[in-house]
Amino acid sequence: MDQTVFKTSIVALWGLWVCANISVYSMENNNRPLGKKGIIGKVLAALATSNVMHHYNKFCAKTSSLLGIPASEEMQLLGKEAQTAVGIPAERHVPIQYISGLDASAKALDNTILIGEEFMSDQTKYGVKRCNMFHEAVHIKYHDDEFNGALFLSSLLGTSLVTKMFVNPQGKLKLLYILALLVGHYLGRALQGKFESYRERRADIEGHYATQCYQCVTEKIEDIQDTYALANDIIARLDHNIPLSEEQSYGLAYAKKWIESKKRYLSIEENQMIADELRQCNRVCAFHEQSS
Numbered sequence: 001m002d003q004t005v006f007k008t009s010i011v012a013l014w015g016l017w018v019c020a021n022i023s024v025y026s027m028e029n030n031n032r033p034l035g036k037k038g039i040i041g042k043v044l045a046a047l048a049t050s051n052v053m054h055h056y057n058k059f060c061a062k063t064s065s066l067l068g069i070p071a072s073e074e075m076q077l078l079g080k081e082a083q084t085a086v087g088i089p090a091e092r093h094v095p096i097q098y099i100s101g102l103d104a105s106a107k108a109l110d111n112t113i114l115i116g117e118e119f120m121s122d123q124t125k126y127g128v129k130r131c132n133m134f135h136e137a138v139h140i141k142y143h144d145d146e147f148n149g150a151l152f153l154s155s156l157l158g159t160s161l162v163t164k165m166f167v168n169p170q171g172k173l174k175l176l177y178i179l180a181l182l183v184g185h186y187l188g189r190a191l192q193g194k195f196e197s198y199r200e201r202r203a204d205i206e207g208h209y210a211t212q213c214y215q216c217v218t219e220k221i222e223d224i225q226d227t228y229a230l231a232n233d234i235i236a237r238l239d240h241n242i243p244l245s246e247e248q249s250y251g252l253a254y255a256k257k258w259i260e261s262k263k264r265y266l267s268i269e270e271n272q273m274i275a276d277e278l279r280q281c282n283r284v285c286a287f288h289e290q291s292s
Ligand SMILES: [Zn+2]
Pocket: 135, 136, 139, 199, 200, 203
């Protein structure tokens, strides 16, 4: 490989890696208002929405088939509205697909936003569906599904390239590459774990603001509160009961997993701050405007 290309790729890979780390760190340790991105967050966003990242995403998406079946016209429109509102150019929009048995309300992949039963149910408030769709649209905007993999890959390649650059192992010493890959693997996994929290918070923040409706965000908050109450109730009733039926232990495990996973997202208080801000500016969506 040409020396300049080689050096540039090392710098680029490690730049990406360092940016992601600092960004996660600064997101966790700042007093900045929720809606304001720091400089590192902006760099990371620019990388994730770049043409290079988009082409990488497209390349990966080609190898995965489209899951589920096309969702209703109403959901396609909501998907379009969400993707436009979070700032995705029309040619990068993905279709909305329905799949049964999804273990989340919705899920953004590299080629679609999957929606599950919760989205089809009349019991689910419109604001919950709207906030969830906008949250997933932010994942699509930043190619989050594939960006996570890109981080892991850059960590793996980065450690190997740095080894070659500084040690350049020959003969038996080439075994050092195995060590470098192991270190890269470990660092990559650690970074992915941190990045997963970062991207969920980013999707909540940007998605909720983009709804431009305090009632939608309020309905989403009520839904989280209800689910917390339900999960805590299950845990209180079942946690010290022995023996449990198969159904009960499944319910208990699910409730615990849900509470654990919620730590990655905005807290109720943080969500409330966004709702209050939108309320102060009197922001209401067309649906809630009509229904009031
Ligand atoms: Zn998410």
